[in-house]
Amino acid sequence: MIKLVQFPWSPFCIVQRRILEFAGVRFKVVNIPNGDRSLVWRLTRQRYYQVPVLKEGKTVMFEMSDDSQVIAKYLDDRFKLGLFPRHWEGVQSILWRCIESEIEGPGFKLNDIYYREMVPASDRLRFIRHKERKFGRGCLEQWRAHQKELLQELASRLLPFEEMLIDKPFLLESRPRFVDFDLFGVLGNFLYSGHYELPRPHTQLKLWYQRMAAVKFASFDREKLHS
Numbered sequence: 001m002i003k004l005v006q007f008p009w010s011p012f013c014i015v016q017r018r019i020l021e022f023a024g025v026r027f028k029v030v031n032i033p034n035g036d037r038s039l040v041w042r043l044t045r046q047r048y049y050q051v052p053v054l055k056e057g058k059t060v061m062f063e064m065s066d067d068s069q070v071i072a073k074y075l076d077d078r079f080k081l082g083l084f085p086r087h088w089e090g091v092q093s094i095l096w097r098c099i100e101s102e103i104e105g106p107g108f109k110l111n112d113i114y115y116r117e118m119v120p121a122s123d124r125l126r127f128i129r130h131k132e133r134k135f136g137r138g139c140l141e142q143w144r145a146h147q148k149e150l151l152q153e154l155a156s157r158l159l160p161f162e163e164m165l166i167d168k169p170f171l172l173e174s175r176p177r178f179v180d181f182d183l184f185g186v187l188g189n190f191l192y193s194g195h196y197e198l199p200r201p202h203t204q205l206k207l208w209y210q211r212m213a214a215v216k217f218a219s220f221d222r223e224k225l226h227s
């Protein structure tokens, strides 16, 4: 059975989890502490320490760079989900870079502010150290102090996505493609703490988010998905 090694609030893990649910396949989630990557290190034969990692039999998948989509492409190919059709190539790459920087940036900071509610006490030292080594001393307090500005930044950066949804149910067309899952994961991370809602003016995005939370591959015509 497919195993997804993750922690539950990670944006990139939510993307893969939702793709697996969308595919309707059985899979097992293996949660690791944010601060202990020994399982990832072992599975990847000392080549990777981030999450997610996907394991199926002897195959172990993980990203090769910040912009690769190795796991999603593996699942897409494995279950013929039509998430990366040729006619959206290039456009999707530009969009996922934007989603994983412009939207993920304020989104993860806003969720991390509430780290005490999701990171067990035994892992908090490693969590804080990891964040401060990457973003500077006191970063979590700074993000808390700038919570309002971060929320405004997120809302304004989401406007183009709201606009994309005005006349269609998914970002690119009438069926979800990879970038829908990517944005869903990043917003799922932002919403994880339960302290936020999607920005109020973005009504289409709210409806899209509900659709994305429930959408199943089986409800789309297989041939049409690949067209």
Ligand SMILES: N[C@@H](CCC(=O)N[C@@H](CS)C(=O)NCC(=O)O)C(=O)O
Pocket: 010, 011, 012, 013, 049, 050, 051, 052, 063, 065, 066, 067, 068
């Ligand atoms: N581009 C990678 C990014 C993965 C990533 O940044 N994972 C984070 C968790 S959300 C992580 O493991 N960070 C720990 C670290 O970098 O040490 C992907 O799409 O999977």
